[in-house]
Amino acid sequence: MTTAAPTQLRVPYVIAHADEVAPQPLWFVRRPLGGMQLAYKDPRRGDAVRGVLRVRVLTNRRGAPQWRKLNTLRQWRCMERMRCQVCGKAATDPATGRIPWIMTDTAFREIPDEPTGGLASAPPTCWACIPEALATCPQLRISSTVCTVARAEPVAVLADMFTPGPGRRAIPTGERNVEISLKDETVLPYALATQLIVHVHDLQPAVRD
Numbered sequence: 001m002t003t004a005a006p007t008q009l010r011v012p013y014v015i016a017h018a019d020e021v022a023p024q025p026l027w028f029v030r031r032p033l034g035g036m037q038l039a040y041k042d043p044r045r046g047d048a049v050r051g052v053l054r055v056r057v058l059t060n061r062r063g064a065p066q067w068r069k070l071n072t073l074r075q076w077r078c079m080e081r082m083r084c085q086v087c088g089k090a091a092t093d094p095a096t097g098r099i100p101w102i103m104t105d106t107a108f109r110e111i112p113d114e115p116t117g118g119l120a121s122a123p124p125t126c127w128a129c130i131p132e133a134l135a136t137c138p139q140l141r142i143s144s145t146v147c148t149v150a151r152a153e154p155v156a157v158l159a160d161m162f163t164p165g166p167g168r169r170a171i172p173t174g175e176r177n178v179e180i181s182l183k184d185e186t187v188l189p190y191a192l193a194t195q196l197i198v199h200v201h202d203l204q205p206a207v208r209d
């Protein structure tokens with residue numbers, strides 16, 4: 001690396017911090033209609049969202065920033081409520097109703113036969129934060145396009161996979177960041193979701209003075 005980081009680099013809202021890790025014991029429970037389902041040993045309301053178990057993390061933003069990792073709860077909130085991944089505030093442009101979004105090779109995928117749609121795993125970025133995001137994030141400097149989208153809805157998760165072991169223990173299969181459709185009811189019971197993926201609609205290159 002030849003580029004020195006700015007001295008006062010703001011840690012983006014979605015980035016995970018070291019002290020937010022909250023390991024929780026998992027196991028498999030029998031489902032009422034047959035089959036097994038990954039669950040926490042001390043179940044709480046809200047563990048499962050959109051039909052999939054979500055990893056439990058804290059949101060205190062304490063400890064060293066984990067620059068390659070996103071905080072699951074904040075990432076989820078950004079995706080469901082169209083919050084800016086840098087400042088955490090509403091990302092939608094009030095003047096146009098459109099949502100500014102930096103699309104990168106790693107966090108965006110086209111959908112065949114849908115020229116203005118796609119799948120995004122990184123949340124939007126508000127206009128105010130876009131210059132800072134482009135200037136400071138090494139990944140964005142390599143390959144990114146500033147776009148706007150009309151709307152976005154959750155369609156899939158990225159998840160770590162588990163399989164039932166003796167005593168219904170949850171054994172990690174070693175598969176991480178597996179993309180699973182929210183409609184895939186055969187695989188979702190074995191998944192621990194870490195990120196939400198949205199389907200963006202009416203994606204256009206940004207035109208802005």
Ligand SMILES: [Zn+2]
Pocket residue numbers: 084085086087088089125126127128129
């Ligand atoms: Zn922002």
